[in-house]
Amino acid sequence: MDNRPIGVFDSGLGGLTAVKELRRLLPQEDIVYFGDTGRVPYGSRGRDTILAFAAQDMAFLKRHDIKMVVSACGTVSSVMTDQLARSIGVPFTGVVLPTAQAACAASTTGVIGVIGTSATVHSGSFARAVRNIRSDARVLGRPCPLFVPLVENGYIAPGNPVTKLVAQEYLSAFDDEPEMDTLILGCTHFPLIYDIIADYFHYDITLIDSGKATARYVEGFLTEQGMLARREKPGETEYYVTDAADDFSSVAQRFLGSPLGDQVHRIPIEELGALPQERK
């Protein structure tokens, strides 16, 4: 038993899709969520910048006596180094391994698509993770950089003509791949436009939600390690963001499907703390 909170971080709001699933699966857990809304998005940035930001984000979470760190960000998870993941001193998981496992379990043909930010797809992270599990798999990647600003600007209704048009352009990359039966949503923003993506494929393809897959992985990991929380009442979730907390609360409801309450705090970026020594 371990009643310390689970630390979850993301470049902004996308990680809330993982939080939503964690709260459903593990209602007794306390969660500390950190969203770097002052510097979102990460997915269009270079690798060094992303790693420097991630190091600060994790250092901040570490101050909350967490039992585990979850990077609920496809971009951070894709460029994470073993050294940085270990430097935090508690178990770490990103979204890549859990999502690759879910995709391999779902696919019959072994032809699996990956969509995500530019940094994520260009890193080849999901393709490597899938092939580690299933060496005969064929993995097809397509960066979809505009999906993040479209979601953050609320262009998420199933029939939204702008998002549909952008989706057609991006997803047509898979038109000549009739064998592809599974598509990884490698960015935690993408589940908000699940229907638009699924509709393009006439719902014939299994979409893997990386936030959900990661939440299920965390459940399995904590169970196995004997680290689940045990308490009488439901756990609490606290939110920390680096930009105005008001803006966060209103958009966050869209991701969580329920109001946040008073648990949102703004933490200025300059107070995140120094980067761990390992980064120098």
Next chain:
Amino acid sequence: MDNRPIGVFDSGLGGLTAVKELRRLLPQEDIVYFGDTGRVPYGSRGRDTILAFAAQDMAFLKRHDIKMVVSACGTVSSVMTDQLARSIGVPFTGVVLPTAQAACAASTTGVIGVIGTSATVHSGSFARAVRNIRSDARVLGRPCPLFVPLVENGYIAPGNPVTKLVAQEYLSAFDDEPEMDTLILGCTHFPLIYDIIADYFHYDITLIDSGKATARYVEGFLTEQGMLARREKPGETEYYVTDAADDFSSVAQRFLGSPLGDQVHRIPIEELGALPQERK
């Protein structure tokens, strides 16, 4: 005469539209450009965050012995405080005043539209500046937050269907304003989709490019103050960015219309320096 460089900064690449015009008008000037590509965009962030970033950006420019600071960013210019502008110790201009002057000079009817980021339009900065010059003016604002990611992702060709669709949605806000004869492009990204915007209005409306207007203002200011550079050969432009310099160079060409050469340096965000005391 003053041979020190002009310092120009922006959240990212948009300010290059001002640099392009400065180099055309004042070829003998040295320019130091700072683009905070590691934290772009600013326009969707809260006021405190934008001011904190701007203070760091200007502190960095100040290290280069500049004679003037130009905020070539509609968002920063819109939320800038007198105190912060003065704290830098050299003359400051943003884009708001120069652009408002150009718009007032261009408008016959006094009905002027403003498009920009959410932070810019919600600040009311351009409306105030226009009414200070022309108290009978009527100013109509419309945030166009998706234009920035569309431009940064290269959706700028005149017939681009996605950008056209988004433009139709945004600009239809002005459909019931036949008197509007001038539109301020209050974000330095927007000149890259000039044709798409102009096309919506059948080219009947004067579009005011805030980068160009600001460059002309700087020319007038330096001339009046006797602060123009005088040297035998053309001035040089140095570029500093907070994300990978390679990515910057390739996209920057789109803004400048010419290659950058070897003058691009990456400066990690943690080396920007502390915020000036005035911000505390």
